[in-house]
Structure formats: structure tokens, C-alpha cells
Amino acid sequence: MTAAHDAAVDLFTRLTGRTPDGVWSAPGRVNLIGEHTDYNDGFVLPFAIPQRTVAAVGRRADRRIRVASTFADEPVEVELDDLDRVFPTPAGTTPAVAEWAAYPLGVAWALRAAAAGAATGLDIAIASDVPVGAGLSSSAAIEGATATALDDLWGTGLDAVSLARIGRTAENEAVGAPTGIMDQMASMLGESDAAIFLDCRSLATEVVPLGMADAGLAVLVMDTRVTHAHSTGGYRERRAACERGAALLGVPALRDVAVADLTRAERLMDDVTFRRVRHIVTENQRVQDTVATLRARGPRAIGDLLVASHASMRDDFEISTPELDAAVETALTSGAVGARMTGGGFGGAAIALVDRDAVPLLADAVRARFTAEGFVAPHLFEVSPSAGPRRDA
Numbered sequence: 001m002t003a004a005h006d007a008a009v010d011l012f013t014r015l016t017g018r019t020p021d022g023v024w025s026a027p028g029r030v031n032l033i034g035e036h037t038d039y040n041d042g043f044v045l046p047f048a049i050p051q052r053t054v055a056a057v058g059r060r061a062d063r064r065i066r067v068a069s070t071f072a073d074e075p076v077e078v079e080l081d082d083l084d085r086v087f088p089t090p091a092g093t094t095p096a097v098a099e100w101a102a103y104p105l106g107v108a109w110a111l112r113a114a115a116a117g118a119a120t121g122l123d124i125a126i127a128s129d130v131p132v133g134a135g136l137s138s139s140a141a142i143e144g145a146t147a148t149a150l151d152d153l154w155g156t157g158l159d160a161v162s163l164a165r166i167g168r169t170a171e172n173e174a175v176g177a178p179t180g181i182m183d184q185m186a187s188m189l190g191e192s193d194a195a196i197f198l199d200c201r202s203l204a205t206e207v208v209p210l211g212m213a214d215a216g217l218a219v220l221v222m223d224t225r226v227t228h229a230h231s232t233g234g235y236r237e238r239r240a241a242c243e244r245g246a247a248l249l250g251v252p253a254l255r256d257v258a259v260a261d262l263t264r265a266e267r268l269m270d271d272v273t274f275r276r277v278r279h280i281v282t283e284n285q286r287v288q289d290t291v292a293t294l295r296a297r298g299p300r301a302i303g304d305l306l307v308a309s310h311a312s313m314r315d316d317f318e319i320s321t322p323e324l325d326a327a328v329e330t331a332l333t334s335g336a337v338g339a340r341m342t343g344g345g346f347g348g349a350a351i352a353l354v355d356r357d358a359v360p361l362l363a364d365a366v367r368a369r370f371t372a373e374g375f376v377a378p379h380l381f382e383v384s385p386s387a388g389p390r391r392d393a
């Protein structure tokens, strides 16, 4: 078992003096391409990663829910019947419980309606090997692990897409972070050596085989260790700009705008709004082009699309950072097939698609560049596309 598995079980035992009824886990994710397109009803192409968040859970005789995490000093307790008083968190305010606890407790709140009378008190102990705040979606992993555990223990029997929606409700309404549904879908639907092509409007998904190993390629995550906060200004400002752009164009969402409409769009709005719109519209096209290219020519052929995606996030959407740009640039000059920042931006991680044999040289070059620039040393590790949630014990 993994270190996170053992840590979650240990924490559970310290908390309760018992062994858990079960242990469940869900993965983080990397987004191969399609950034900020999710809340624009568009397309994304993420895959689940081997790093997972683990929840060791046991039923209680009373109606209390207690959550603990190796990440936090103190457990947090709420009466099941008080969840409706604690959540939703009013817009613009912080949760009534410690913010981290709003993720698992928000899942319990969102699942409770489906569980009806079957909901019982629970002890939940959480540990993770998904880096937090790195753009690898530790938030979807904690939601996915909790949702999968509660679905089993409360017998709600929901499917993966419904559990992804539960996670998103927790994140949007309990935590108060206005994120889209990509992360939860990627975590819940992950498959080995494949990406999930997701239409964020219909929630239709297609599994797209990646064939990384056959092509001799690896994906290197370059975590800049500069943390971001989704719930703060930059993300909200980008969302607002997208909504403004869609309203000016008279469409429900930027999903409904084609690349050919951009000339007209430019005349209708200010420069900043237009550049935000142009990122979303071209990024949606790049996701579809990436899927077609993967199917026709394999992963080695998608490099230019990744590079174009990064340039669009850097110049039009303005969510990159000097660290992310340095990681991407260095990866490309060190022979990567493609590279781009991934996740919400304002820090976090970039990915490089690289020949397996070239990983050590590339990693050395990125470390040297970060040292030369005076940046915090990056955290570099390989990820392979992996499976979704499971019961581990």
C-alpha cells in the first residue's frame, strides 16, 4: 500500500482507537490541454495521475461527522443534521468551518439528500500524495475519495458522473470556489494510459488512448511550488471577462463562438476582454485538434498544440508566471516534444511531453534554470495516465 494509505489508516486509528470500515482513494489529475474552457461550456482533455488522496472512514453510532487530515492540526466536527445550517457558504464569505474541512464536509452535505435516511455519523481520516495547490487538483482528489467512501457507506449507489457533480457542488457551494467540473470528472473517470475528452456542456465523455509508453514518451510535471488560490481574484476576474464576452456576442457561453467569429468579436469589446475570449475560443479548437491528432498520428504529433496553448495562456489569458514560462521554455530548448502550464494558473505546475530517455537531462536543465533565476527549487516528477477512484481496503 502507498504511504498515503498507511498515513490515513494511522490517522484514523489515532482519532478513534479503531480500525476503519474501509479505505477509499481518488487520483489527482493533469490537464493535457483545455485550460479555463470548462466553465465556458467547452472541451478539456485531462488524465488522472498516480498520486491519490486516501480516505479511511468508519461509521459512528451517533450522528456526528468528524474529519481529520494529515494536512491540518485539528479535526473538525459537525452534526449531520446541522450540515444544512453550515452550508451553502454565502458568496464572498469564507466557510463556517476550516476551509480544508469544507471539501469533505461539503461532499457529505451534497450527498446527504441522495442518502436520505441511510446517512449515518462518520469518522473520516484523510491523507494524500497529491501536491496541494500545484494545479494537480488535490481538491478533486479529496472530494472524489470522500464521495466514493460515503457513496459506499451510505449505500447511495451513484454513478461516477453523479459523484463528480457532488464534488463540484461541494467545491462551488461549500468551499465557495467557483471552479468548473473538469477536475472532478478527470478524477472520477480516469483510465490507465488514456485521457478523458470531456464536453463540459453535455458532460459527454470519450476515453482517448494516449499510447505514451508505446511512443517512448513520458509526461514530466514541473511543479514550480509557487502556490495559487483558485478562490481569489484572478480566477474570478477571468470568469467575469468570459461571461462579459459571451454576453457581448449574444451567446450563452464562449463554447458557442468559432475561431472564424473572432474578427467580429474584436470589434465588439475592449482589448482585454477580447484577448480573454480569444484564448477560450482558440483553446477549444486546440482541444478538438489534439483529440483528432492523437487518434490519427499519436502523442508525438501534439507538441505544437501544447506549445500554442501555453502561448495563449501567457499572452491572451495572462495566467502564467515567470516560473511557469521558464519551465516551459527550458523544456522546449532541452528537446521536449511539447510543454505548457497546466491547471488554473497564477502558479502551480507545467507539463512537458518528452522522450523517456531525455527526462533526466531535461530535469537537470530546468533545475539549473530555476537556480540561475533565483526561483524556489521546482518539484519534478513523472506521471502516467492512471485509473480513477477505488476501494483500497
Ligand code: ADP
Pocket (backbone or CB within 6 Å): 053, 069, 070, 071, 072, 099, 100, 101, 103, 126, 127, 128, 131, 132, 133, 134, 135, 136, 137, 138, 139, 140, 142, 228, 229, 230, 231, 343
Ligand atoms: P489544487 O486542487 O490545484 O491542489 P485547490 O486550491 O483547488 O488546489 O485545492 C487545494 C485545497 O484543497 C487545500 O488548500 C485544502 O483546503 C484542500 N485539500 C486538498 N487536499 C487536502 C488534504 N489532503 N487534506 C485537507 N485538505 C486538502
Ligand code: MG
Pocket (backbone or CB within 6 Å): 137, 138, 139, 140, 183, 230
Ligand atoms: Mg483544485
